[in-house]
Amino acid sequence: MSAPALAVLGAAGSLGRVVLERLAEAGVEAARVGAWDGAEAAGDTVPFGAAELPVGALAAFDPGAAAVVLVALPPREAAAWAARCAGAGCAVVRLGGEDDGIVLMPGGAAAPGAVATVPDALPLALALALRPLADEAGLEALHVVTYEAASGRGREGVEELARQSALLLNGRPVEPVVFPGRIAFNVLPLGDAQGAARAEAALAAALGRLLGIAPPPLALTRTEVPVFFGHAAAVHLRPARPLAPQRAQALLAAAPGLAAGGSAAAPATEALGTGAVHVGRVRADGTGGLALWVAVDDLRLLAEVAVGAVLPLVGGGR
C-alpha cells in the first residue's frame, strides 16, 4: 500500500524550497513528491533531502495526479490553483495569503476537497505569542513595531537585497526594483508619508481575526529592514488585568509552538531554521505594561504548519 502522492506548487521559490526541506526531514519519500513551478523554473531540479526532484511545468499540472497539494505560489496564482485543486478533490494547503475560509493554525489538519490557508507568518507569529497573554490578562492596548525581512517579498526581494548591498559596498549606485526604495543599509517604513498604510491595516486586520478581537486595540508601525530571512517585532502590551513578567514567561513557556525565554538575539541568528516562534526579553515596560521581542523564521513557520497538516494524509513519520 503506497502513500498518496503529494504535489508542491511553487517548488522552486524560497518558500517552496523550505517546504521540500521540511517534507524530507519529516521522512516523506521523494518518490511520492512532485515539484511544480512556472515556466522559468520548469526543467530544473530542486533539492529534496539528499535527492533532487525534477521541476514540472505548472501549466501542465493535473490535480487528478495528487491527493494532497501544497500551494506556495504568489497570492494571485495561489488562489486560482488552490480552488482548482480542491475542486478536483485534493486536500489543499495554501501557505500564506488572505486568511479567510479555513484558517490553519499549528496542529491543524488538511481535508480532501477543501482549501486550508496558513496565515501569513507575521500575524500568525504575533497571534501565537500574544494569545496566551491575552487569554490570561485581557488586552487593553498593543503597540507593535516590526522589522521585516526581504524574504517577505519572496526570492526576488532576497536577491535585490544581496545585489544592492554588493553594489553599495563597491561604491556604486542602486536602482530599486522590488522594494519601493533602497533597502540595503537602510530601513523602509511599509507605508507612505502621511500614514495611510494598507500594509499596516492588513496586518492589523489579520491579527485581530486570529486573536478573535476585531478591531484589535493596536498601534502598528511596519518596516522592512536589510535582513535576508526572518521577521522580528518589538511588542509592548498593556493588559486589562495585572500580569507580572514572570507569569507571562511561564504562560509563554507552556504554550505550543513557542520557544520562550530565549536571548535577545534577532531572527537571523536565533529563530532561523526553526519552525517555532521565539519570544524573548519579556519584561515590565515603563508604562505598566509588558514588553516582548518576537522573532520568527517566516518561511520555516509556514512550512512547519503546512507540512504538519498534511503528514497524517501522506504517511510521513516524523
Added chain:
Amino acid sequence: MSAPALAVLGAAGSLGRVVLERLAEAGVEAARVGAWDGAEAAGDTVPFGAAELPVGALAAFDPGAAAVVLVALPPREAAAWAARCAGAGCAVVRLGGEDDGIVLMPGGAAAPGAVATVPDALPLALALALRPLADEAGLEALHVVTYEAASGRGREGVEELARQSALLLNGRPVEPVVFPGRIAFNVLPLGDAQGAARAEAALAAALGRLLGIAPPPLALTRTEVPVFFGHAAAVHLRPARPLAPQRAQALLAAAPGLAAGGSAAAPATEALGTGAVHVGRVRADGTGGLALWVAVDDLRLLAEVAVGAVLPLVGGGR
C-alpha cells in the same frame, strides 16, 4: 583683527570629520582651525572644505593655544579633555555624552571657561520631536522603538558593518568585535535576554531630563540595525488631552530644528546630510494616540548644534 583659534579634538573620527565639514560650510577659515587626535591619526590630514588640515597629536595639544574647543572624543577621554580646556579658560563644547552640567540645545551658545555638552543624538532628536506635542497636549504614555545605526559605535562600528557585510556576501563567516553579535543582515536588540538593559535605562533617563519629565512614562525597546549612518525611531504617543494628527503636524512644522511632514523614507536616504530632525508619518494610531516616525543623521545633528554654539565666538559667517 583675526578671529580666535578653534581646536577640534577627535578630528579624525567619524564625528570629528562631520564637525570639520560643518565648520567649513559655515565659512570658518581653515587657518583658524586646528585638528587634533590620538597617536594613530596624528600626522595624517583631514579634509576641511576644499583644503586639508594636518592632524596634531592630542597628547601635545595646549589649551592655551585655542579660545574655543570642540570635543568629539570617546566619552572617557572627552570628559577629561573638556574639563582641562575649560580650566584653561576655553569655551568648550562637548559633542555627546552624559548631559549633566550645561546642556546645549539647538540655538544655544558656548561661553569661555565652561563646558557645554550637546546631548546624545537619539535623546536629543526624540526630545526635539516630542516637546511641542507634549507641551500642547501632555504626555500620558510613550512607546519608542529604535533603529540605531553603526555610527552610534563610532568609526569602528561603521567599519565592522562593512567588513561583516562583505564577508557574508562572499559566504564567509564573521567574528563580531565591536558589536555583541552579527550586525550585518541582522537586528540586534540593545539589551540582554531577560530585560535588564542599561542602554534602555540610560536613554529613558536622558530623554526624561531633556523633556523635563522624570521618569518619563516610557516603554522603550532599542535595537541596532545594519545601517551605516542615521538613527530612526517608531514613536507612539498617548497624549493626556486630545491631539489631532493635523494639529500635531502644524506644531511640528512650526518647531525649530525639525523637518516635519517628510516622506516615510528612512534616515540613510532622507535625513542624511542634514542637521534637522525629520518627523514623518504623523497619524492617528489604533489606540487613541498618535504615531510618528523620527529620523536623524546623528553625526550631523551633533555637529549642527555644536558648531552653531561656537560660530558667534569664532566669527563664522553662515
